Amino acid sequence: MCGIFGFNFDDKELLRRMGSVLKHRGLDGSGYYSDMKVSLGHRRLKxxxxxxxxxxxxxxxxxSIWLTYNGEIYNFKELKEELEKKGHDFISNTDSEVIIHAYEEFGFSFVKKLRGMFAFALYDSNRDLLILIRDRxxxxxxYYFFDGEDFIFASEIKAILKHVKPRPDFTAIxxxxxxxxxxxxxxxxxxxxxxxxxxVLIYNLKTKILKNEKYWELKLEFGKESEGFYIKKIEELLKESIKMRLRSDVSLGLYLSGGLDSSYIAALASELNPExxxxxxxxxHASDETDYAKKTAEHLGLEHKEIMVKPGEKELLPRITWHLDMPVANVAAVPTYIMAKNSKKYLTVALTGDGGDEIFAGYDKYRLMVLRQKLKFLPHFLKKIGVKAASIKLKPETSGRLEEFLLGDEIDAYLSYSSSFTENEKNELYKGIRAQNQKENLTRYFHMDLPLLQKLLNLDIKTLLPDDYLMKVDKMTMASAIEARVPLLDHRIVEFAMSIPPSLKIRGTKTKYIFRKAMAKKLPREIINRKKHGFNLPTEDWLENGLEEIAIQMFDLGNPLINTDYCRVIVSKFKTNPRYYSRQFWSSFSFFLWYKMYFEMERPSFNLNDYLS
Structure with missing residues (x-):
């Protein structure tokens, strides 16, 4: 796990400035290469x-070929043996060297042989190509920037900003x-x-033409095997994935949340490595899961450590914003950062349970969307009567979402459940930009001829995971130079999970049905039958302990794109309807902080008070 960066010109000073800002990703050393065409850099975590x-x-x-690489190729030993038989000589025992020889032997198709998590750049000087590749x-x-002349890439945006002036993207906002x-x-x-x-992104250094090619696409067809077949295969594939991810020349541990995914990984990992x-x-706070994590560890006979956090951890928000290069709307970034920071003294590699909910259907939104589909046969007027009856006990804003969920089409229903702000709310929130109709971005996912659950899982695998959750895991762990490994997201497991019939993922009101069945012989029923808990920061406690005043002060400073008065309304309404306004509060508060950090301050500050004046 490392930090990589480079560009299509010779500038040794820029190379070092980019390396300096990515130092946290690799504390064990740095390296640079440059010629008249290309400059490459690397921060190393051994x-x-x-x-x-x-x-x-x-x-x-x-x-003639140079590599700067971040990640792990878990099948590198097998690939190395194959390449040695074909006459390739190796001088190291690292997976990095395997990438170079595999490219020499197989060309661009070599990436299909890789099994792991990776982001790397290959410079082929004979062909004048700079090649960027990201895992499946x-x-x-x-990340990369290309304006027709300068082509620059890095593991994190902040390194690119050492050369490129930051400008907000209104569509992305x-x-x-x-x-x-x-x-x-x-x-x-x-x-x-x-x-x-x-x-695969291919930049031609001579013609300055940039093109991209897909080397992997997730298949969405599912099979019709027996429950027993799928149960056996889940354990078989996951155990193999964990075994490969236990390979390390440094200390390794497991982040155990107490939820289904990390608990099952802990059970299988303990069979492979009882230590x-x-x-x-x-x-x-009521939202944490420490009791369940402790029970799981005790059941498995594993050495377990709890890290307890105090309310003052909100002071970390500027630092976490800087590491993410975007607003901290996903508040789970905070505990992930703290976990990595406090566990660094014990380990350098950590297994995590990320990805299970997206491939085995663990979220309530999946269950509710499937239930809604079963109500499609009801006449429209009956649904309206139901909404009106339910609205008697609901806040007006919640009632409006419920009406959209039950009476709109599939995309309307999805957005009514999942979006932080409705289109009307965004129009009230914005001052310098216009709200966009987000249905167009989702049409290609929902207009596929597939069962609804399959469409929802595909959407989250293609967007929620790579654009949000996995970036949170990578950047929060790498902030403390820890490599997070995600056994559930081995591409063979993802492919197999998507081949399981949707009816075996949600059964009645039970989410992750087949995954729970696979766990049945490994863990106590108390763990297996738990409902999805999710992680919620104690936001209400933090508001009572100073966060409300901080937010109001920040809002009062104003923002050229956002209506400050509406943000104050969000803070006041949060107290009466926290479930509804929690996402809106964190989105608006974190956006103000991010915007000030990147567009109004001379240099980022990690002191929260510096954002209040």
């Missing part, structure tokens, strides 16, 4: 082969206030894009 032979940027034997699911981040993140390939910065998951340590985080 995981596999700790010797200097694994240093990057790494060349092939005649220095989008576990590792990779509207998406942020809808989904809490911008849809790929866009970012919150105009002109800076993400390399899409499963994509593995587990870690969890709590706030001494």
């Amino acid at each position: 995981i596999i082969d700790l010797s200097d032979r694994a240093k990057q940027p790494m060349p092939n034997e005649d220095s 699911i989008g576990i590792k981040p990779l 509207d998406q942020f206030f809808t989904y809490q993140f911008p849809l790929g390939p866009g970012t919150m910065f105009d002109g800076i894009k993400k390399v899409n998951p499963g994509e 593995i340590k587990t870690f969890t985080i709590g706030f001494n």
Whole structure:
């Protein structure tokens, strides 16, 4: 796990400034390569082969190909054996060198042989090509800027901003206030894009032409095997995935939330490595899951450590914003950052349970959308009567969402449940930009000839995971130079999960039906039958302990794009309807902080008080 960066010109000073701002991603050293055409840089976090032979940027034997690479290729030993049989010589025991020789042997198709999480750049000097590649699911981040002349890339946006002046992207901002993140390939910065998951980006240094090619596409057809077949295969594939991810030359542990996914990973990992340590985080608040994590660890006989957090952790918000390069609307970033920071003294590699909800259908929105579909046969007037009856006990804003959910089409229903702000609310929120109709962005996902649940899972695998959740995991762990590994998102598991019939994922009101069945022999029924808990910060406690005053002060300073008066209304309404306004509060508050950091301050500050004047 490392930080990578580079560009299509020679500027050694810029290279070092980019490396400096990414130092947190690799504390074990730095490396640079440049010629008249290309400059490449690397910040190293040693995981596999700790010797200097694994240093990057790494060349092939005649220095015609150079690599700067971030990630892990879990099947590198098998690929190395294959390449050695074909006559390739290796000087290191690292997975990085395998990438170079695989490209030499197989050309662009080599990436299809890789099994892991990765984002890397290959410079082929003989062909005048600079090639960027990102893993299939989008576990590792990779960004680029191209204006027709300068082509620049990096693991994090802040490195690109060492050369490019930041400008807000209004389309991405509207998406942020809808989904809490911008849809790929866009970012919150105009002109800076993400390399899409499963994509090869090829830049021709002579012609200055940039083109992209997909090397992987998720198949959405599902089979008709027995429950027993799917149960057996889930355990088989996940155990194999965990075994590959236990390979490390440094200390390794497991982040245990107490939820289904991390608990099942802990159960299988303990069979492969009974000495593995587990870690969890709590706030001494009703929202944490420390009791369940402790029970799971005790059941499995694992050494377990709890990290408890105090209300003052809200002071970390500027630092977390800087690491994300975007507003902290996904408040789960806070505990992830704290977990990584406090566990660094014990480990360098951590297994996590991310991805299970998106591939096995763990969220309530899936269950409710499927239930809504079953009510389609009801006459429209009966649905209206039901909405009117339910609205008697609901706040007006919640009632409006319910009406849209039951009476609108599939996309309306999805947005009514998932969006932070409705289109009307965005029109009240905005001052310098216009609200956009987000239905157009979702049409290609919902107009597929597939069962509704399959469409929803595909949407989240293509957007929510790579554009939000996985970026949170990567950047919050790499902020403390920890490599997070996600066994559930091995691409073979994702492919298999999507081949399971939707009827085996949601059964009645039970989410993750087949996944729970697979866990049945490994964990207590109390863990297996838990409802999806989700992680909620103690926002109400924080508001009572100073966050409300901080937010009001920040809003009072104004913003050229946002209506401050409406933000104050959100704060006041949060107290009467916290479930509804929590996302709106965090989106608006974090946006103000992010905007001031990147567009109004001379340099980022990690002191929250500096954003109040």
